[in-house]
Amino acid sequence: xxxxxxxxxxxxxxxxxxxxxxxxxxxxxxxxxxxxxxxxxxxxxxxxxxxxxxxxxxxxxxxxxxxxxxxxxxxxxxxxxxxxxxxxxxxxxxxxxxxxxxxxxxxxxxxxxxxxxxxxxxxxxxxxxxxxxxxxxxxxxxxxxxxxxxxxxxxxxxxxxxxxxxxxxxxxxxxxxxxxxxxxxxxxxxxxxxxxxxxxxxxxxxxxxxxxxxxxxxxxxxxxxxxxxxxxxxxxxxxxxxxxxxxxxxxxxxxxxxxxxxxxxxxxxxxxxxxxxxxxxxxxxxxxxxxxxxxxxxxxxxxxxxxxxxxx
Amino acid sequence: xxxxxxxxxxxxxxxxxxxxxxxxxxxxxxxxxxxxxxxxxxxxxxxxxxxxxxxxxxxxxxxxxxxxxxxxxxxxxxxxxxxxxxxxxxxxxxxxxxxxxxxxxxxxxxxxxxxxxxxxxxxxxxxxxxxxxxxxxxxxxxxxxxxxxxxxxxxxxxxxxxxxxxxxxxxxxx
Numbered sequence: 001x002x003x004x005x006x007x008x009x010x011x012x013x014x015x016x017x018x019x020x021x022x023x024x025x026x027x028x029x030x031x032x033x034x035x036x037x038x039x040x041x042x043x044x045x046x047x048x049x050x051x052x053x054x055x056x057x058x059x060x061x062x063x064x065x066x067x068x069x070x071x072x073x074x075x076x077x078x079x080x081x082x083x084x085x086x087x088x089x090x091x092x093x094x095x096x097x098x099x100x101x102x103x104x105x106x107x108x109x110x111x112x113x114x115x116x117x118x119x120x121x122x123x124x125x126x127x128x129x130x131x132x133x134x135x136x137x138x139x140x141x142x143x144x145x146x147x148x149x150x151x152x153x154x155x156x157x158x159x160x161x162x163x164x165x166x167x168x169x170x171x172x173x174x175x176x177x178x179x180x181x182x183x184x185x186x187x188x189x190x191x192x193x194x195x196x197x198x199x200x201x202x203x204x205x206x207x208x209x210x211x212x213x214x215x216x217x218x219x220x221x222x223x224x225x226x227x228x229x230x231x232x233x234x235x236x237x238x239x240x241x242x243x244x245x246x247x248x249x250x251x252x253x254x255x256x257x258x259x260x261x262x263x264x265x266x267x268x269x270x271x272x273x274x275x276x277x278x279x280x281x282x283x284x285x286x287x288x289x290x291x292x293x294x295x296x297x298x299x300x301x302x303x304x305x306x307x308x309x310x311x312x
Numbered sequence: 313x314x315x316x317x318x319x320x321x322x323x324x325x326x327x328x329x330x331x332x333x334x335x336x337x338x339x340x341x342x343x344x345x346x347x348x349x350x351x352x353x354x355x356x357x358x359x360x361x362x363x364x365x366x367x368x369x370x371x372x373x374x375x376x377x378x379x380x381x382x383x384x385x386x387x388x389x390x391x392x393x394x395x396x397x398x399x400x401x402x403x404x405x406x407x408x409x410x411x412x413x414x415x416x417x418x419x420x421x422x423x424x425x426x427x428x429x430x431x432x433x434x435x436x437x438x439x440x441x442x443x444x445x446x447x448x449x450x451x452x453x454x455x456x457x458x459x460x461x462x463x464x465x466x467x468x469x470x471x472x473x474x475x476x477x478x479x480x481x482x483x484x485x486x
Contacts, residue, residue: 002477066366069424070373073346075406075448082369161341231355232365246362277344298339299346308406 046117051283053265059141059252063090074306091130110135162300163277165254168171170243174215184208218242276303370422397458405448416468
């Protein structure tokens, strides 16, 4: 990348080198109300933003409610995990300048209201600044600079489009102290680092031994969203998701699928930017207000040939 | 698309009451998305908080026709419930379009309820598991009730090793 070393670039003042919680003033605060029109709180001057293949949207925090099975329009049965979005609101937009003079952009999202009694004073102050009730789970999602969402916006299940793919991140079920057979899949003598080393006199780092298994963060990638229900704020994903029921799941657009889409956009293949059947994504985020204007239940049909019809 | 016309038909002639928000006709983010009919029960605050959510979903995911089928043949309260040991015929869309056999097991899981039929065709024992809510399952017919009204087991897996008892059931030993 060509850099101009002529001193034309701006110096960022030292005071701003710390994390900037930029624009943590919510939409409904008096300062913003004076500048915007009185008609609607989200009638901002700029035009509605459109998703581009280079954009990266925020994610959502949902709770894993359980699993069931569904049948699609071809009559194929498949397992689904039901994720419920509960009180998911944006609490901050983060713009941190980095030493290489790029800016790290992120959207901080919080979910599931909790009683202020059980919230520390520091976190109470943080939520008060964002003008949201105290929340149980707080998570930051890296985004591109165009994908910031006004603080206080309530996100909804409409954020995901049936037919798209998502990554689900959650803490896996803890299995406790487990032996090597369950933990590492040993069956018999383990031949690690080659049995040819007669007597190293020490244990190689990373030696697989018994120990605590599970209870760690796991990402399951490329799960298809099959159904979205905004009446109950549910996202149905096809397949399994780590963790126990009612545990928080951090859902984001599938990185690998979006990367392929970005690559196809650069090559000019317009039809392969988004997965089959998906025409657009709510941008910068799918909010409660958007959900009210759209049908409450949306389902994705099968986008492949029916497995019951024999191939030609 | 056939699915779109089916949705319009259902919306025009459906007996399910509309919710307060009138359903918009289009979903701009996907042209091929299906808009299924809304459930009759409106969402409550408790459901939005996840209380009793899975039970609610299991009841509302099935279509009314399937719910009737489940209620008639697989509910424990029903007079016409299928008992293990009865001879049952299943008609379905995909192959085999018709299958008759001894009902050897009923797996009750609400929306995911299934049952197993066993038959011997051309000297080969064949077992098939049918899911009641599958869209390809068209009809379930009771051919003959079990001998003496009931068998002494809920699961008749022992029939796999007892061909004489299978023939006895098929022959209609009372």
